[in-house]
Amino acid sequence: MSAAFQLDGVTCRFGSLAAVDDVSLTVEDGEQVAFIGPSGSGKTTLIRAMNTMLAPDAGAVSVFGQDVSSLDTGELRRLRSEIATIPQHLGLVPNLTALQNVVLGRGGQRGTLRSIRDLLMPSRADVLEIHEILDRVGIGEKLYSRVSDLSGGQRQRVAIARALFQEPKALLADEPVSSVDPARARDSIRLLVELSTEVGFTLCVSLHHIELAKEFFPRLVGLRSGSVVFDAAPDQLEGSQFSDLYELEDHEMMTDA
Amino acid sequence: MSAGMPTQPLCSIIGSVGIPADKLFRGTSASMNGSRYSGRKRWTVASLILVFLVCGWFLGLSPAGLIPPDASHWDRTLAFFSAALHPAFDYQDANVPDSADPIWLKGVKGLLATIRYALCAMSLAVPTALVLGFLGSSAWWPEPRSRLADVVLRAVYLCCRFVMSFARSIHELIWALLFLSAIGISPMAGIVALALPFSGTLGKVFSELIDEEGRDAAELFKAIGHRPVQTFLVGIFPLAFPNLVTYTFYRFECALRSSAVLGFVGIETIGLYIQLSHEEFYYREVWTYLYLLLALIVVVDLVGARIRERLHHPTLTWQS
Numbered sequence: 001m002s003a004a005f006q007l008d009g010v011t012c013r014f015g016s017l018a019a020v021d022d023v024s025l026t027v028e029d030g031e032q033v034a035f036i037g038p039s040g041s042g043k044t045t046l047i048r049a050m051n052t053m054l055a056p057d058a059g060a061v062s063v064f065g066q067d068v069s070s071l072d073t074g075e076l077r078r079l080r081s082e083i084a085t086i087p088q089h090l091g092l093v094p095n096l097t098a099l100q101n102v103v104l105g106r107g108g109q110r111g112t113l114r115s116i117r118d119l120l121m122p123s124r125a126d127v128l129e130i131h132e133i134l135d136r137v138g139i140g141e142k143l144y145s146r147v148s149d150l151s152g153g154q155r156q157r158v159a160i161a162r163a164l165f166q167e168p169k170a171l172l173a174d175e176p177v178s179s180v181d182p183a184r185a186r187d188s189i190r191l192l193v194e195l196s197t198e199v200g201f202t203l204c205v206s207l208h209h210i211e212l213a214k215e216f217f218p219r220l221v222g223l224r225s226g227s228v229v230f231d232a233a234p235d236q237l238e239g240s241q242f243s244d245l246y247e248l249e250d251h252e253m254m255t256d257a
Numbered sequence: 258m259s260a261g262m263p264t265q266p267l268c269s270i271i272g273s274v275g276i277p278a279d280k281l282f283r284g285t286s287a288s289m290n291g292s293r294y295s296g297r298k299r300w301t302v303a304s305l306i307l308v309f310l311v312c313g314w315f316l317g318l319s320p321a322g323l324i325p326p327d328a329s330h331w332d333r334t335l336a337f338f339s340a341a342l343h344p345a346f347d348y349q350d351a352n353v354p355d356s357a358d359p360i361w362l363k364g365v366k367g368l369l370a371t372i373r374y375a376l377c378a379m380s381l382a383v384p385t386a387l388v389l390g391f392l393g394s395s396a397w398w399p400e401p402r403s404r405l406a407d408v409v410l411r412a413v414y415l416c417c418r419f420v421m422s423f424a425r426s427i428h429e430l431i432w433a434l435l436f437l438s439a440i441g442i443s444p445m446a447g448i449v450a451l452a453l454p455f456s457g458t459l460g461k462v463f464s465e466l467i468d469e470e471g472r473d474a475a476e477l478f479k480a481i482g483h484r485p486v487q488t489f490l491v492g493i494f495p496l497a498f499p500n501l502v503t504y505t506f507y508r509f510e511c512a513l514r515s516s517a518v519l520g521f522v523g524i525e526t527i528g529l530y531i532q533l534s535h536e537e538f539y540y541r542e543v544w545t546y547l548y549l550l551l552a553l554i555v556v557v558d559l560v561g562a563r564i565r566e567r568l569h570h571p572t573l574t575w576q577s
Contacts, residue, residue: 077482078482094496
């Protein structure tokens, strides 16, 4: 099995609303994929189904060849420790330092007691490694800064560093650029794609910014109302397909107004 | 207004609150025509005042209760409050031997004993409260869990909640009386009497402070394979930590006051000296001790403020 993620007819419902509606999708190992679509198109839900945090109401999710629904708690935890996630809110602990936040990235592999030790007195080897990672993402000097003292862009870097320290086989990032200015957004996306190539992990990013997605990703998946509208390389797509994606339907316009 | 006859206390209270009864009524009924929100607010205020009046009526409450009933009481009141302006710098009691500590040293020693009791009690209460607060919260429960695990967790949860409620529903003074009657005056009795209700209160507030924290980080740690307890310890507890420290400091202040009050049942803290001097009508000595206690509380408050500031708005990190 070489597929990192395999989704077969996945449907996730919230009440009567199908946030993800009968999606089938395969992401190969080492692939770089961008999910694009307007807000409410199901990008976040799709990512939560892929990182196993949301069990689909119908269909099956396989990650690295393992059927998620067949795993017991321990196996599921082990699988999750191989998938890094950067949620939209980043999920950082603001009153801990960058170092402390990043070292917790490996908590899934290390267990409870070791994590407490890591927080209170991190090993020298870890500190050196984390410093190197923070250097790579551009904020090496922020090793001992509290996350609450960092800017939005710097916080994002901390979240990326935590994902890297996890040494994942795949990284899922949900709208990683929604809270920073365009120049920084471009830098962050470039960084994620470079790292994915460099380290060799699978990368799936949800984006509403089409230009960035076209520039950096070899494969784009368009989502609308929870369904896949297109799934192709950027040069195979026409401009009208993108504008269709963002054109509001009548009932959407009413609810958005 | 005539002095409070038990038969007419309600009128005198209404007079003393300064709201004529008819105006009270008009205010609430007029608000029914206003916005729902302000109407509700007025109803709330009005019903709180009503509750106060009803309770006061049952208690036979009257402002006259604050006025000393006769001349000898007047004298004593005057003596007590004028002593506030002349705290004693030497013993008022002529029988105190010259070899005894000067009064300020006795007071300071009493304060040190008060601090020791409070510190020992808090040293027992904080770890107990952390354990009880952890077991009495549901934030770390694994999801999903087996039926058996669910039953066990719920049982532990309810037990801890009950223990905390029980420990704090009995005042430290009553705990002290219970222990003193059982084992006599011993320092341990005082400390355990303080530690019990303090663990109950700390534990309850700890678990509430923890439950108030956001779950964003916890959700992320769960998603990258952390265990439930681990998620709680690294993703939720650190968020609540500054608030826990702040609250612990506040409770330490309370523990100081409570440990002083334990002097009234015979435990040797500054409260004992206050009580002994008060019994002999040595009011100036009483005020000396009270001022020392006040100074201690102010110092603790200042130190606490510095620590809070460091925790919430750090200017330096520990490592730099």
